[in-house]
Amino acid sequence: MYKLHNCLSCQLTFFTPLIFEDIYETSIATYYNEKHGGKIKITESSDKACRYLKHKIDENKKILDIGASDCVNFITLKKYYQINSDNYYALELDKKALEVGRKAGVNNILPYYFDKTVLSKIKIKFDIIIATEVLEHQVDPKDFIETSFKLLNDNGLLVITVPNKDRFFMKQREMPADVPPHHFLKMNKNFFIRNFRKQLIHIEDFYNRLSNYRLTSERLSKNILKNKKYWYLFIPVIPFIRLIQLIYEIRGDKLLVVFKKS
Numbered sequence: 194m195y196k197l198h199n200c201l202s203c204q205l206t207f208f209t210p211l212i213f214e215d216i217y218e219t220s221i222a223t224y225y226n227e228k229h230g231g232k233i234k235i236t237e238s239s240d241k242a243c244r245y246l247k248h249k250i251d252e253n254k255k256i257l258d259i260g261a262s263d264c265v266n267f268i269t270l271k272k273y274y275q276i277n278s279d280n281y282y283a284l285e286l287d288k289k290a291l292e293v294g295r296k297a298g299v300n301n302i303l304p305y306y307f308d309k310t311v312l313s314k315i316k317i318k319f320d321i322i323i324a325t326e327v328l329e330h331q332v333d334p335k336d337f338i339e340t341s342f343k344l345l346n347d348n349g350l351l352v353i354t355v356p357n358k359d360r361f362f363m364k365q366r367e368m369p370a371d372v373p374p375h376h377f378l379k380m381n382k383n384f385f386i387r388n389f390r391k392q393l394i395h396i397e398d399f400y401n402r403l404s405n406y407r408l409t410s411e412r413l414s415k416n417i418l419k420n421k422k423y424w425y426l427f428i429p430v431i432p433f434i435r436l437i438q439l440i441y442e443i444r445g446d447k448l449l450v451v452f453k454k455s
Contacts, residue, residue, distance in 0.1 A: 359398075
């Protein structure tokens with residue numbers, strides 16, 4: 194049984210007991226099964242984090258991807274930039290997802306749980322550390338960020354994305370995974386500003402845009418009627434969905450947070 198807590202001082206919402214379980218090998222959630230499917234799909238979070246690195250990355254930069262999963266960030270970086278695969282390191286526990294990453298060209302695999310113990314295992318420093326949709330799975334955000342900083346070169350960047358605790362809406366598929374043993378932490382902008390102001394250089398909320406009318410209708414038809422061929426029945430609800438999208442823009446469902454080691 195887990196209990197939900199809100200810290201009024203630091204603005205962190207968290208569950209107890211803070212017990213990490215190895216959920217990746219058991220494939221509890223559909224999300225993890227998708228990561229094992231062999232086809233790497235660029236996510237909104239990965240795209241947002243990697244696009245931020247424009248003019249900040251080149252093939253000589255050493256990159257650590259924490260919680261790399263199927264190495265979607267590697268694929269996204271290659272889409273936008275010239276990067277050297279020998280300088281990209283994937284840290285991940287999910288062996289099945291990592292096999293997908295290997296097939297995509299990732300050579301440097303670090304099969305470690307990310308906490309202070311990695312400092313004795315990883316002997317190199319990085320220019321950029323990326324962690325998309327990872328921090329909410331941890332039990333100690335301060336330790337995670339401080340450990341990341343110890344692995345960065347001076348002026349190195351830590352780029353993360355997390356679900357926004359203050360988002361207006363939550364997707365139905367997110368509900369089972371937004372609680373332990375998947376997610377232990379819930380964060381908003383105030384949490385990062387209040388606790389990491391000195392290192393924080395950028396923070397913004399963003400949201401996952403729905404597709405065009407046809408694709409959105411097909412998705413609704415498939416989810417509700419189990420067959421996307423009835424998509425035309427959902428055309429009348431699209432204006433309402435567009436209104437919801439405007440609300441998403443007011444308070445996005447995810448956060449992009451960037452720190453710099455000075």
